[in-house]
Amino acid sequence: MSEAPLQVAVVGAGWAGLAAAVAAHEGGARVTVFEAAPHPGGRARRIVHRDAQNLDNGQHILIGAYAECLRLMRHVGVPIEQALLRRPLSLRFPGGDGLCLPDWPAPLDALAGILGARGWSWRERLALLGASLRWQLAGYRCPPGQTVQALCQGLPPRLMAELIEPLCVSALNTLSASASAEVFLRVLRDSLAGPSGGSNLLIPQVDLGALWPEAAVRWLQRQGHTVHLAQPVQALQHGHGGWQVDTSTQRFDRLILACPAWEAQRLLGRLEGLPPDQQQAVDTWCRLAAGLQHAAIATVYAQAESRSATPLRLPEPMLALRSGPQAPAQFVFDRGQLGGPKGLLAFVVSASPAADRHALQAEVLAQGMQALAACGLSTLQPLLTVLEKRATFVCSPGLRRPPTEVLPGLQACGDHVQGPYPATLEGAALSGSAAGRRVTAR
């Protein structure tokens, strides 16, 4: 007689929760997903502006090394070649200066890119090659307490401003002075020094809902699983070898918490009647979750007109920007080249000081007008500024993140749990897939 399938509940339908649900399905479980928001995707979700225009909760970018995200997208039938624009790594500024790798196999692409970087002196190019060689010879390892700034000590200021700082804030959402060099080197190893194409930029050409979460929900439903949207979980109960979610009478054999760290902490903090050893494990998990600090990311959407009264088209779909105290954005994306309306720009402020949204928007628009004048920009009309205050955890040196296993039968997943990467879609997807596999491993 075949065994009844395990009943698995997943709290949260961000990239981690949906990855966990897909993996639990592969492990033979019957899955029920509870999501608080009316749409799946979590921090990487579509938002509809003024009931008309599809925008994203924040402009996102993937890279070729996001193997788990790409595997999951293929798995649920997302046409990757249409959904993502693949480009060799480019950190070009509006005037054309900066790094741009040719479409060659690794590591020749990085070597040629550094030697051919525009606007850098030979001393700067050789300094970067020297540092890259030292990092490679050290196996991309460094003391756990080191910051990116300390790792890069001695690199010329232009390299810090035009390469290291933009890479560091975009990958770790943490400024180099307080970012973990260990994690930064791991990202460099897996992208620039990994298999060919790992450093490629994969820029979404569809909104973030269509990129994966909505396809994943439809796929789960087709397999007979249940996804409850707009159903925030208020409380959990544990007993008789299983779990109950809110007041539902359904009993789950396993539970996966795929909500953000603070929400998982709230739900765990309300569990009652645990034996002392389990209570201690929960307390430890909650203490580590409470120790995470968070950093903001802002995305300023604006409609651009060019001097020829036609919508602006930037020289590349993504350009780096010189950022500073009154110029907070590090990147601008031309969504008109990415499946969006012509002239729609998205300015990204990572590690944002989380200032007042209107003040931030005004600074970014002024920065954009100045930086993109050479591209023919004449006007910028603000559309929407999304300031996500707890966008990611601050990826500081030696940070201890909460573990995946909370209790037997209870796993946590998300970009915040222990894992190799900073808070990214790939980190979330990897941790979700691992949690889904673990709960179904008999």
Ligand SMILES: Cc1cc2nc3c(=O)[nH]c(=O)nc-3n(C[C@H](O)[C@H](O)[C@H](O)COP(=O)(O)OP(=O)(O)OC[C@H]3O[C@@H](n4cnc5c(N)ncnc54)[C@H](O)[C@@H]3O)c2cc1C
């Ligand atoms: C503005 C911005 C820009 C970013 N840019 C990039 C980028 O370019 N590249 C990249 O790789 N990463 C980027 N990230 C990070 C990336 O979005 C996250 O790492 C990833 O989305 C985290 O996924 P997650 O599933 O772990 O968490 P979340 O996306 O937070 O998902 C958790 C889900 O749980 C739900 N939930 C919460 N409480 C409950 C409850 N009580 N009951 C039921 N459901 C609940 C939430 O509604 C949410 O849907 C960015 C993040 C932001 C905010």
